[in-house]
Amino acid sequence: xxxxxxxxxxxxxxxxxxxxxxxxxxxxxxxxxxxxxxxxxxxxxxxxxxxxxxxxxxxxxxxxxxxxxxxxxxxxxxxxxxxxxxxxxxxxxxxxxxxxxxxxxxxxxxxxxxxxxxxxxxxxxxxxxxxxxxxxxxxxxxxxxxxxxxxxxxxxxxxxxxxxxxxxxxxxxxxxxxxxxxxxxxxxxxxxxxxxxxxxxxxxxxxxxxxxxxxxxxxxxxxxxxxxxxxxxxxxxxxxxxxxxxxxxxxxxxxxxxxxxxxxxxxxxxxxxxxxxxxxxxxxxxxxxxxxxxxxxxxxxxxxxxxxxxxxxxxxxxxxxxxxxxxxxxxxxxxxxxxxxxxxxxxxxxxxxxxxxxxxxxxxxxxxxxxxxxxxxxxxxxxxxxxxxxxxxxxxxxxxxxxxxxxxxxxxxxxxxxxxxxxxxxxxxxxxxxxxxxxxxxxxxxxxxxxxxxxxxxx
Amino acid sequence: xxxxxxxxxxxxxxxxxxxxxxxxxxxxxxxxxxxxxxxxxxxxxxxxxxxxxxxxxxxxxxxxxxxxxxxxxxxxxxxxxxxxxxxxxxxxxxxxxxxxxxxxxxxxxxxxxxxxxxxxxxxxxxxxxxxxxxxxxxxxxxxxxxxxxxxxxxxxxxxxxxxxxxxxxxxxxxxxxxxxxxxxxxxxxxxxxxxxxxxxxxxxxxxxxxxxxxxxxxxxxxxxxxxxxxxxxxxxxxxxxxxx
Numbered sequence: 001x002x003x004x005x006x007x008x009x010x011x012x013x014x015x016x017x018x019x020x021x022x023x024x025x026x027x028x029x030x031x032x033x034x035x036x037x038x039x040x041x042x043x044x045x046x047x048x049x050x051x052x053x054x055x056x057x058x059x060x061x062x063x064x065x066x067x068x069x070x071x072x073x074x075x076x077x078x079x080x081x082x083x084x085x086x087x088x089x090x091x092x093x094x095x096x097x098x099x100x101x102x103x104x105x106x107x108x109x110x111x112x113x114x115x116x117x118x119x120x121x122x123x124x125x126x127x128x129x130x131x132x133x134x135x136x137x138x139x140x141x142x143x144x145x146x147x148x149x150x151x152x153x154x155x156x157x158x159x160x161x162x163x164x165x166x167x168x169x170x171x172x173x174x175x176x177x178x179x180x181x182x183x184x185x186x187x188x189x190x191x192x193x194x195x196x197x198x199x200x201x202x203x204x205x206x207x208x209x210x211x212x213x214x215x216x217x218x219x220x221x222x223x224x225x226x227x228x229x230x231x232x233x234x235x236x237x238x239x240x241x242x243x244x245x246x247x248x249x250x251x252x253x254x255x256x257x258x259x260x261x262x263x264x265x266x267x268x269x270x271x272x273x274x275x276x277x278x279x280x281x282x283x284x285x286x287x288x289x290x291x292x293x294x295x296x297x298x299x300x301x302x303x304x305x306x307x308x309x310x311x312x313x314x315x316x317x318x319x320x321x322x323x324x325x326x327x328x329x330x331x332x333x334x335x336x337x338x339x340x341x342x343x344x345x346x347x348x349x350x351x352x353x354x355x356x357x358x359x360x361x362x363x364x365x366x367x368x369x370x371x372x373x374x375x376x377x378x379x380x381x382x383x384x385x386x387x388x389x390x391x392x393x394x395x396x397x398x399x400x401x402x403x404x405x406x407x408x409x410x411x412x413x414x415x416x417x418x419x420x421x422x423x424x425x426x427x428x429x430x431x432x433x434x435x436x437x438x439x440x441x442x443x444x445x446x447x448x449x450x451x452x453x454x455x456x457x458x459x
Numbered sequence: 460x461x462x463x464x465x466x467x468x469x470x471x472x473x474x475x476x477x478x479x480x481x482x483x484x485x486x487x488x489x490x491x492x493x494x495x496x497x498x499x500x501x502x503x504x505x506x507x508x509x510x511x512x513x514x515x516x517x518x519x520x521x522x523x524x525x526x527x528x529x530x531x532x533x534x535x536x537x538x539x540x541x542x543x544x545x546x547x548x549x550x551x552x553x554x555x556x557x558x559x560x561x562x563x564x565x566x567x568x569x570x571x572x573x574x575x576x577x578x579x580x581x582x583x584x585x586x587x588x589x590x591x592x593x594x595x596x597x598x599x600x601x602x603x604x605x606x607x608x609x610x611x612x613x614x615x616x617x618x619x620x621x622x623x624x625x626x627x628x629x630x631x632x633x634x635x636x637x638x639x640x641x642x643x644x645x646x647x648x649x650x651x652x653x654x655x656x657x658x659x660x661x662x663x664x665x666x667x668x669x670x671x672x673x674x675x676x677x678x679x680x681x682x683x684x685x686x687x688x689x690x691x692x693x694x695x696x697x698x699x700x701x702x703x
Contacts, residue, residue, distance in 0.1 A: 014648040023652060031631070038604065047607035316605065318635045322652045355646060357639030357653075358507065360596035364605035377507065384509030397510040404468070404505075405516030407497040414472045434647040439654070439682030442473040449471045449478035453494050457482075 008351040013323030026158060027321040033154075034315040036264025037365065043266075044256070054253050055369035058306035061244050062296060068211040068244045069287065075214025076285055079276035084286045089119035092288045096121060096203065096236060097128055099284055103234055105130075105200045109192075111218070111225035112136035113205025114152050114309055115238050115288060117331040121203075132203075133195045135224040137188055144171045150325025152332055153262045153311035158324050192224070202228035204274075206239035207308070208254060209285075212247045215275040216285060219258060219268040226272050234282045237274065241287050242305040254308060257367035261310040295343050300378045304339050306368040313362035313372055319355055328352060335362035339375040342383060350388035353379035411450065418444035460490045463528035465562070467538045467674070468500035474674050480697040481534040481565055487701075488573045495524035503541035507640045511545060518548050518555075526554060530572060531562040534697045536594020537673050539564045543598070564598055565697055566672050570613040575620075582702040583623030586694075587666035588614055589657065589680065590633040591673035600672065604633050614672055614696055621699060627664040634660075638679040654683045662691060669693045 007015075017023055041047045061068060073083045086092035092115075100108060108125075110116065110132055122132045122143070134143045138155040142148065144167055149155030156164070165179035174187045204225045208217040216237050218225040229235045245254065251271075259265040277283035296302050314320050314334035325333040330341040330349060338356065341349035353376045362372040383389065403413050420427055421444040429436050462485055466478045485492045501521065502514030521542065525531045533539050542562045548555050569575045590612070594600040601612035618624055637643070637653025644650075658680055661669050669684075669691060671677055677693040684691050 010646045010648070013646065017648040017652055020652070027656070041607050044607070318637065318653050319646070319649050322649050322656075354509075354642070355649075357592065357635050357637060357642050357650075359592035359635035359639075361592075361603075361605055361635070364596065364603050380507070380509035381511050385512070389509065393508070397505050397508060397513055401505055401510070401513040401516070404500040404502065405520070407499055407520070410468070410499040414468075418472060434644040435682065437647060438651040438686060439679065440685035442678050442681065445473065445475055447475065449466050449475035450496060452475050452479065453482075454496070457494070 007329075009323065009327050009329070009355040010351065012327035012329065013319075013355075016324045016327055017322070023322050025160070026324060029157060030315045030321045033263060034312075034365075037261055037312055037315065038264075040260040040264040040266065044260070050253060050257055051367055051369055054257055054308075054367055055306065057245065057250050057253060058368050061246065062242070062302055062305055065241065065244065065293075065296065068246060069241060072209055072211040072214055072244055073287075075212070077214070079214050081214065081276060081283045081285055084284060085289075086286055087289045089288075089290055092119045092238065092286055092290070093121055093124040095286050096238070097125065097130070099234065099236055099282075100125075100130055100201050103200055105234075107131040107133070107195070107199055108201040108203060109133050109135050109195055109199040109224075109228045109232070110203040111205065111220060111228055112139045112155070113203065113238055114149075114332060115205055115240050116203065117149065118290065119238075119288070120331075121238075133192070133199075135192050135196070135222075135228055136220070137185065137222060140188060140192065141167065144168075148326070148331065150333065151311060151314055152309050152334075153314075158326070196224075196227050196231050199228070200232055201234045201236065202232035203236045203238060204229060206237050206243050206285075207258070208245050208251060209239055209243045210246075210248050210251070211244055213275065215248075215273050217251065218272045218274065219255070219270065220272070221265075221269045223270050226270060229272075229274065233280070234284070235274065235277065236284045236286065238286050238288065241289055241292050242307075258308055258310050261312040261365065261367040291344055301339065301343060301375055303370050304336065304343075304372075304375060306370050307336055307340075308368055310367055312365040312367065316361045316365045317356075318359065318361070319357065323355070328355070335372045335376070336370070339370075339372060339379060342379050346383060346386060347388055350383045353377075353383060411448075414448055415451075418448070461527070461529050462490045462492050462568075463525045463531045464492055464494045465498065465501075465525065465531050465533035465538070465542075466494070467533065467535045469678065470534065470674050473678070474695065477534055477674050477695040477697055480695065480701040481532070484565070484569070484697055484701050485532060488569065488575065490530075490573070493528065498524045501538045501541045502545075503538060504640055506541065506545055514545070515548075518546055521546060522548055522551060522554060522558065525558060525562075528561065530568065531558065532565055532568045533562070534565045534695060535673050535675070536564045536591050536598050536600060537675060539567075540593040540597035564594055564600060564672060566594075566613045566617055567598060567600055569617060569700075575617065578617065578620040578700055580620075580700055580702045581622040582699050584667045585625045585627055585665055586618065586668045586670050586699065587627050587629060587661035587664060588612075588618065589636060589661075589669055589671035589676055590614070591671050591676045592633075592635050594672050595633055601633070614670075617700055618670070618696065621702070624699070627661070627666050629660050629664060631660055636676045636680055638676045640675075643679055650679070651683065654679050658683050658687070658689070658691070662689065666691055668699075670696050670699055672696050 502517030
């Protein structure tokens with residue numbers, strides 16, 4: 001699902017904040033997950049060492065990505081898997097379509113994959129007359145609602161159970177007014193079972209691709225990836241090229257970190273290893289670049305490729321919790337999305353690195369130690385240098401720079417400013433001042449510290 | 460020991476009492492304090508808005524004002540962090556590097572350099588401590604709740620030396636207040652909501668005062684408190700450590 005709204009993060013989050021009770025609910029729901037994550041992390045005494053190890057493994061992967069990818073391809077091929085390479089979302093989507101068409105299939109199942117969101121695969125396939133059903137419950141809910149996911153791990157975290165009851169009533173024919181989670185889950189299960197049984201092609205995402213063995217590992221809580229793949233004649237695994245890990249034993253590091261960081265669980269219910277197609281089945285792996293190799297060449301921003309998509313930075317982000325995933329208008333929202341998206345389309349996503357206070361909590365929860373908040377700062381510089389900034393802001397910053405560059409001008413401006421606030425408060429206390437909308441301006445003192453100092457201390 | 464007092468621009472203009480308290484605290488601790496009168500701003504407002512390239516004259520001024528001191532002390536973790544991370548001047552990198560090592564936030568200076576063991580201050584009130592992010596996560600002035608690591612807090616240790624003070628606990632002990640520099644106006648809705656939530660946590664735990672080591676966060680929280688006609692006041696940590 002693509003975003004068509006042209007509003008920026010500030011406007012979209014202003015809309016989100018019109019219902020304050022809902023913001024409180026959203027914030028508390030996600031904070032609860034952050035706290036669960038903390039508890040899970042504290043169960044592991046060597047947690048910080050584990051993060052450091054994961055970070056180092058990923059650094060090694062990024063420095064040797066070329067050879068690991070070729071090793072992975074060779075081993076996967078030896079396992080009987082067909083490996084494809086796609087440099088753009090279009091190439092990826094066309095590859096998927098050609099495999100589906102080869103088998104003459106009109107409906108398929110998919111288990112949650114952020115990469116296919118990034119490539120807008122569902123939209124593309126539906127235009128070609130292919131019906132895709134997302135089988136992850138949360139993903140299915142947003143699909144029925146015609147929305148993109150608002151979170152990479154918890155795609156429908158912005159929906160309340162009563163609203164899901166109403167959605168299911170409309171689409172699945174459940175009784176009106178029934179919002180019992182167990183009942184609704186059973187209804188979804190029934191509905192999805194029929195699709196699982198009849199789909200010849202199953203698409204999955206990939207959490208880890210092991211270079212040593214050529215296998216892919218998919219982590220789910222619902223077992224939907226397994227069910228889809230085991231019942232289908234064709235398995236297509238779509239994978240970003242950065243998902244490589246060198247050795248199978250490295251899963252001992254990443255699987256311990258992934259679910260604890262994501263939801264506070266010790267491990268996902270299913271960690272499914274797909275090595276080779278079963279007899280009579282076809283298995284394809286599509287390796288997607290989409291800007292990743294370009295990113296690899298950028299010293300400031302390559303670390304973002306270490307991401308294992310746990311979503312911990314979303315849950316801890318005080319801005320995300322109070323603005324909702326859709327305010328980021330991109331497939332991957334939150335802090336990590338704000339450093340990935342400008343690399344894909346700088347102009348369209350120029351607002352996102354500014355949707356942060358640079359508080360740094362994201363970098364601290366990141367299980368692979370991505371310097372997220374430092375990259376947000378660096379993206380701001382790049383975005384402004386590339387001219388993606390309003391004239392008002394440019395002029396404002398230039399005048400600020402002029403005042404602050406000249407101690408004499410600064411002193412006079414400060415004195416004038418304080419005098420104006422004191423004697424003509426309406427000049428600043430009005431609707432054109434965003435500070436004043438919900439906050440009082442600071443009171444203007446009689447004298448600045450500089451003035452006080454010159455009277456009270458010897459020069 | 461010669462210490463240069465680095466006063467952030469908004470403290471100079473709007474909160475002179477914070478700079479006065481900082482000056483008096485430093486004088487009491489027995490160091491020689493100088494205040495270079497030609498200082499303006501560290502340049503952070505421009506840099507954080509993506510205009511680091513416009514901060515050159517601010518950087519030049521900073522070097523000119525503060526090169527001579529043994530230490531540079533400021534009552535703001537955020538401004539200190541900016542200098543530590545982003546002060547660059549072409550062809551003067553050696554001098555600049557020294558400055559970046561010598562610049563200290565006030566509580567950091569009192570704890571690590573002066574190694575203050577007691578304070579003659581009295582503040583018989585219930586106080587909530589707001590951990591400002593740049594000081595905490597940037598300068599490591601306190602342990603961060605995200606990490607599995609032993610707790611410490613330089614601000615809290617200093618405040619606990621103040622007679623009569625009662626530090627309250629918070630539900631979220633180190634969540635950002637939403638000030639964020641130009642974020643506070645560019646993302647007004649989220650900024651205010653974050654501030655309201657911080658304020659509510661302090662009020663829930665019956666704080667009479669909210670303190671912290673960054674006046675910018677406190678200015679934002681004060682704006683919200685005053686709009687709500689709340690009796691809760693903000694006070695910079697320097698004012699409490701210097702309270703008679």
